[in-house]
Amino acid sequence: MHVPDGFINAPVSAVAGVAAAGAVAVSLRGARRELDERTAPLAGLVAAFIFAVQMLNFPVAAGTSGHLLGGALAAILVGPFTGVLCVAVVLLMQGLLFADGGLTALGVNISVMAVVTTVVAYAIFRGLARLLPRGRRSLTVAAFTAALVSVPAAAAAFTLIYAVGGTTDVPLGKVATAMIGVHVLIGIGEAAITALTVGAVIAVRPDLVHGARGLTAPLRLRVGGELIDAPGTTPAPAAAAARSHRKLWAVGLAASVVLAGFVSFYASTNPDGLEKVAHDKGFDKGEKEHAAADSPLADYGIKDISDARLSGGLAGVIGVGATVVAGSAVFWAVRRRRAAGTGPASTASATEPAETGPAPTTSTPSTTEPTATASATEPAENA
Amino acid sequence: MDPVVTAAVPASLEVAGLAYAYPDGHQALFGVDLSIERGERVALLGPNGAGKTTLVLHLNGILTAGAGTVTVAGLPVGKRHLAEIRRKVGIVFQDPDDQLFMPTVREDVAFGPAAAGMRGPDLEARVLKALGQVGMAEYVDRPPHHLSFGQRRRVAVATVLAMEPEILVLDEPSSNLDPASRRELADILRSLDVTVLMVTHDLPYALELCPRALILSEGVIAADGPTGELLADADLMSGHRLELPFGFDPKTVRAHG
Amino acid sequence: MGAGHAHRLYRHGHSPVHALPPHTKLTAVFCFVVVVVSTPREAMWAFAAYALLLASVAYAARVPLLFWLKRLLIEIPFVAFALLLPFVAQGERTEVLGMSLSVHGLWGAWNVLAKGTLGVAASVLLAATTELRELLLGLQRLKLPPLLVQIASFMIRYGDVIADEMRRMRIARESRGFEARGVRHWGVLAKSAGALFIRSYERGERVHLAMVSRGYAGSMPVIDEATATRAQWTYALTLPLTALAVCLLGWTLS
Numbered sequence: 059m060h061v062p063d064g065f066i067n068a069p070v071s072a073v074a075g076v077a078a079a080g081a082v083a084v085s086l087r088g089a090r091r092e093l094d095e096r097t098a099p100l101a102g103l104v105a106a107f108i109f110a111v112q113m114l115n116f117p118v119a120a121g122t123s124g125h126l127l128g129g130a131l132a133a134i135l136v137g138p139f140t141g142v143l144c145v146a147v148v149l150l151m152q153g154l155l156f157a158d159g160g161l162t163a164l165g166v167n168i169s170v171m172a173v174v175t176t177v178v179a180y181a182i183f184r185g186l187a188r189l190l191p192r193g194r195r196s197l198t199v200a201a202f203t204a205a206l207v208s209v210p211a212a213a214a215a216f217t218l219i220y221a222v223g224g225t226t227d228v229p230l231g232k233v234a235t236a237m238i239g240v241h242v243l244i245g246i247g248e249a250a251i252t253a254l255t256v257g258a259v260i261a262v263r264p265d266l267v268h269g270a271r272g273l274t275a276p277l278r279l280r281v282g283g284e285l286i287d288a289p290g291t292t293p294a295p296a297a298a299a300a301r302s303h304r305k306l307w308a309v310g311l312a313a314s315v316v317l318a319g320f321v322s323f324y325a326s327t328n329p330d331g332l333e334k335v336a337h338d339k340g341f342d343k344g345e346k347e348h349a350a351a352d353s354p355l356a357d358y359g360i361k362d363i364s365d366a367r368l369s370g371g372l373a374g375v376i377g378v379g380a381t382v383v384a385g386s387a388v389f390w391a392v393r394r395r396r397a398a399g400t401g402p403a404s405t406a407s408a409t410e411p412a413e414t415g416p417a418p419t420t421s422t423p424s425t426t427e428p429t430a431t432a433s434a435t436e437p438a439e440n441a
Numbered sequence: 442m443d444p445v446v447t448a449a450v451p452a453s454l455e456v457a458g459l460a461y462a463y464p465d466g467h468q469a470l471f472g473v474d475l476s477i478e479r480g481e482r483v484a485l486l487g488p489n490g491a492g493k494t495t496l497v498l499h500l501n502g503i504l505t506a507g508a509g510t511v512t513v514a515g516l517p518v519g520k521r522h523l524a525e526i527r528r529k530v531g532i533v534f535q536d537p538d539d540q541l542f543m544p545t546v547r548e549d550v551a552f553g554p555a556a557a558g559m560r561g562p563d564l565e566a567r568v569l570k571a572l573g574q575v576g577m578a579e580y581v582d583r584p585p586h587h588l589s590f591g592q593r594r595r596v597a598v599a600t601v602l603a604m605e606p607e608i609l610v611l612d613e614p615s616s617n618l619d620p621a622s623r624r625e626l627a628d629i630l631r632s633l634d635v636t637v638l639m640v641t642h643d644l645p646y647a648l649e650l651c652p653r654a655l656i657l658s659e660g661v662i663a664a665d666g667p668t669g670e671l672l673a674d675a676d677l678m679s680g681h682r683l684e685l686p687f688g689f690d691p692k693t694v695r696a697h698g
Numbered sequence: 699m700g701a702g703h704a705h706r707l708y709r710h711g712h713s714p715v716h717a718l719p720p721h722t723k724l725t726a727v728f729c730f731v732v733v734v735v736s737t738p739r740e741a742m743w744a745f746a747a748y749a750l751l752l753a754s755v756a757y758a759a760r761v762p763l764l765f766w767l768k769r770l771l772i773e774i775p776f777v778a779f780a781l782l783l784p785f786v787a788q789g790e791r792t793e794v795l796g797m798s799l800s801v802h803g804l805w806g807a808w809n810v811l812a813k814g815t816l817g818v819a820a821s822v823l824l825a826a827t828t829e830l831r832e833l834l835l836g837l838q839r840l841k842l843p844p845l846l847v848q849i850a851s852f853m854i855r856y857g858d859v860i861a862d863e864m865r866r867m868r869i870a871r872e873s874r875g876f877e878a879r880g881v882r883h884w885g886v887l888a889k890s891a892g893a894l895f896i897r898s899y900e901r902g903e904r905v906h907l908a909m910v911s912r913g914y915a916g917s918m919p920v921i922d923e924a925t926a927t928r929a930q931w932t933y934a935l936t937l938p939l940t941a942l943a944v945c946l947l948g949w950t951l952s
Contacts, residue, residue, distance in 0.1 A: 062776050064813020068736045086845050095916040096906045098845060099542065102852020103860075103902030104895075109853060110860040111891050117878050126891070135895060147849045154833055155707060157772055157821035160814065161731050225739075226783050226806025254885055258892025266899055501911055524913060532911045538859055539904040544831045544851060553912035555919030584831075586858050604912065 060149065060159025060167045061216075068162070070223025075165025081173045082146050088139030097140070104136050105144040109151075116251055124247050129175030129212070130183075130205035131252045135259065137268035138180040145172035166219055174215040179208035183269045197270050198257045205252035209245035451515035453479045453608045453636035454500065458509035460660075461495060469495040471660035472509065477608070479514075482630075482637040484647035484668055487657035488682035493640045496657065497610055500638075501530040514607045528557055531601030535612045537593035541585035546577070546596055549585060553604040571603035572596070575629050591622025595629065608636040615643045644672055644685055648694060656681050669694075707769055707825035714933070715759035715827045719926035720836025722934035727824045729938035733945045734816045739809040741948030745816065751940055752819050759827045769822040773814055780814070783807040830854050848918055852905070860898055867894065 066074070089097045108128040116124055128148075132141035146168045152158040159167045183204035190196035260267050454477040462468040469492040477483050487493050498504040499511050502518045511518040513529050531553075534540045543549035550568045559567065572578040575595040585593055594614065601609060614630070615623050627650055630637060641647050647654055647668055654668040658681040664671055671677060672691035678684065685691065715723070730748075737744050756766050787803025828836070834854070838847045867890045871877075878887055906914075926934075 062773060062810070062814035063731050063817025064735050064810050068732065071735070082846070083843070086843055090845065095910075095914070096903070098848035098918075099852055099905040099909060100899065100902040102849045103856055103898045103905065105849055105853040106856040106860045107895055107898035109857050110864050110898075111894065113861065114864060114887060114891055115878075116884055116887055117880055136899075143846070143849060147846065147853055150846075151850055151853060153821065155825050155830070157707065157769065157818045157825060160817040161728055161821060162735050162817070225809050226787055226803065250881075250884060251888055251891070254888030255891045255895070258889040259895055262892070263896050263899075266896060498907070503907055503910060524915070527911055527913050530911075532908075534904065534908055534911075536901075536904070538856075539901060540908045542852065542855055542905045542909060544834065544855055552909075552914075552919060556913035556915070558919075560920075584855075586855070600912065 060152065060171070061163040063160030063162050065160070065225060066163060066166050066219060066223040067225055070219060071162050071165055073165075074169045074219060074223075075162075078146070078165040078168035078173065081142060082168065085139040085142040085146075089137075089143055092137060092139060101136075101140050101143050101147070104132065104140065105147045108132055108144050109148050112148075116247070118247070124244075126251050126255075127171070127175070127209065127244075127248055129171060130179035130201075130208045130248065131255055133176040133180040133208075134183050134201055134204060134252070134256050134269040135267055138176055140268075141176040141180065142172050145176060166216075170212050170216045170219070175208045175212045178211040179204040180269060182207055187270060194257065194260055197260055197267070198253045200269075201256040202249045202253035204249075206242075206245045206249035209248050210241040213241040450479050452476050452512075453481070453514055454638065455512040456496075456499075456509070457512075459496070459499060459506050459511060460508040461499065461504060462507055469660055470499075470507075473657070473660070473662055475655055475662055475665065477636060477638060479607075479636055480634070481653060482639070482651045484651035484654040485638060485640045485657055486642075486644065486647060486654055486671075486681075486683060491657045491681075492660045493657055494612065497532060497612060497640060500608075500610055501527045501532060524557070528553070528604050529607040530610060531604055531606030531608070532610045533594075533597050533601050533612060533614065535616060537590070537597040538585075540597040540600060541593060544584055545581075546572070546583050546585060546588075547581045549596065550581075550600050550603045553600060557604070567603050567605075571599040574602055574633065575599045576625070589622075591618050591625065594618065594622070594626060598626075598629065602633070602635075606635065608638060609633070611637065611639045611641075613641055613643075614639060615641065615646045644683065644691075645689055645694070648672055648691055656683070658682075707822060708829055709761060709765060709826045711760055711827070713759045713827070715755060715823075718827075718934050719839075719930055720828050720832040721839035722926050722931050723824055723828055724833070724836045724840060726934040726937050727820045729935070730820050730941050731817050733938055733941040734820075735813055737813075737945045737948050739805055739812070741951065742808075742812075744944050744948035745812045747944045748816050748941055749819075751937060751944075752816065752823065755823055755937060759823065761823065761826050766819070766822060766826070769826070770815065770818055773818045776814060777811065780807045780810045783810070844917060852902075856898075856901070856905075859901075860894065863897060864890070864894055 089101060093100055108131075111131075112125050112128055114125060116126075118124055129141070129145050132144050135141075136144065149159060149167050149172060150164065153161055153164055153167070183200045186200035186203055187197055190199060256267060260270065264270060454475070456473050456475045459470055459473040460468070461470040473492075473496060485493055485496070495504065499506055499518070500513070502511075502520075502523050506518075513526055516522050516526060516529070518526050541549045543552055547568055550571055551564055554564055554567050569578055569581070572581060575598050577592060577595050577599060580588060580592065580596070585596065588596065598609075598611075598614075611630075614626060618626065623646070627646070630639075630650055637651070639647065639651055651668050654664075654666065654671050655662050656664040656671065656677070663681055664674075664677055669691050672685065730751075734745075734748055737748075756763070783806045784799040784803035785797075787800040787806055789800050789802035791798045792801050792804075793799075825833075834847055834851050837850065838844065871886065871890065876883075876886060878884075
């Protein structure tokens, strides 16, 4: 389930809408740069795929089952820009066609589920894929970790939004354990499915895994369906340049993963350090209901909602914020250097998530007028 | 629709010395030469992997020739005339779901002419005419995925006819059709006053519709002649991995035709 | 989600609401929801007024009440959450039926339930009276970036095709005696998902070829234009404007 109307107050929804619009605008440009005129059909088909795959049930145990959220998968398979677009379009259509997710909460939903998930997952995947030794196993590990972290990261982002603009005062301290705990569980399921799916694609069409471009050497383009491979889509060999920056990558990534993962986990597993009232009865009850009502893989929207408020959330948010900032800084640094050095277009596009990273945080001007979100994505055209 | 050709009319399609290798180095075409006069209906036969689809993608400039030339109605295929070429060469792809990408039949048929700048009542008339040619006018406002497979294939033909092409190129037009749809499509294709190049494995269909056939094998044109004669040449056929369906004898069919 | 997405909400009809141009409806619903969300929760009567407004729209659109209410079920998971709020929220507490509930939490639950339900109800009405195609045209008219509209359009067009492929893959699995029963079987399912991605992506490439073959050069030709007269705008905007009046009253009275 997605965030409904009335959950986040109007000003914060508006700000989230502007942020989402900014991120979508950046993604539109990025995707166009990568796919040029093929953007519409390819992103449309991938969006349809995400939409369909969310209906694929993965049985867990005892009759319960879960399904993919798909943000991390989209990011790894088609890259951050197209990934953000696909998930955002899926959310938009779900809101309009199925009344799933409030229209005023569209900005929140896109910011959390499309932008944060996708960008975090891509940054981690890309970084790990470079650090680890080459090979399919490494890519699988990277995909697993990326999806694993992306889900709690989205939860933490939601917590931040809720902390600022939530319409109900849910106590701060009770949050952390369940919030992160539940989302790590969901994340594990998401991670397993994502890693297996990415592995399955790499086995057949490694060239289609965007996140693995330039990594699965030597990259071959299969001419399977015969109707493919317009010249020019072949990724430029970025390997040489990549190697020289491995150290930088190593440091930056280790830092961001540690921050994103461990800081929030630390906060969650040691709630006493932040708040003494961890085991309140009402709260325990709430947690149990989740365990019973939903499989660990079920939609996470409702859990986002139920557990939210500052303490644990803040820690997680700091972690994720740091991840995004650190990751972006690394990407940016690498890109700058590479642009100065070799600078082929495709290497630049492969390392460009730096632009999406800061987008949601920097493009939040003080537009608090509710109608500013008249169409959450409207300003994108002028941006 | 026999080729009533006068010297003044340029051939609908002229391919000379066409060679092409994919970016990965795999070479698919090794010097293709062929010429199709205006109004002809020609079958392009060949085993899987012979390069048929690769050849088709050269005809409207999606792939660019590594060597050799393609000329459509006197116009060389190249960056300069790309829009004009794509209007003149109408390709009907194998899977109608790939071809019908718009939300309704009408918009799909209108896509080509509208991309060429047509608007308003002209566009509407063009759409209805093209749909009428394939007998699908009453489905104009339906979404494509609500149609049967045979209907979708006919609409796919209409999307291309709406562009009033010089030459209609069909990739496996009879695949996945039930016998009735297959016959309906044959009737439609026969009724059209347009040059047709039909890429197919369906040898009886080729014989039924196309007086002339080309065999593409290992990236070159291996044979060019009247369809009945080619199909009747057992050595030629087996040499290029082409097999007639069980019990089908091209000679007896010709006698009927 | 899940099964909820298998069917669409559109309900064919010829009411004045159906006939409104899509962008006016989109605007009206959006403004309405914004107004609802901005209403102070203490003004309970205002929410009743909103519900009445929506009911009159539903009546004008000839959407049967039962149909409408059934479609509201999509918000059930979040109703469950709202009911939890009084137990977990902070602040002064009150006794209801022997349970200690947070006053603040009660207000919160009311707030979320009322606004969320009205939001879903309005969206359902929109979806029930507007065809898919129309929605896309409306978004286009509202100056959503054209590329985004195109992506949405392709997603709609191929959503069924891909869901159908997925269904066929499931049937193929089951025909060979495979039934996913637990985590052990995820590998097989993920392989299907991977194959589905490859098929989708390759189809995207083929669709692109088909588009290019018909003269596509990066932007969709304009075929349909949704236009609205002043009268239609006025008619459509009656809903949010009335709601706005209610909202303002709510602010001044509370």
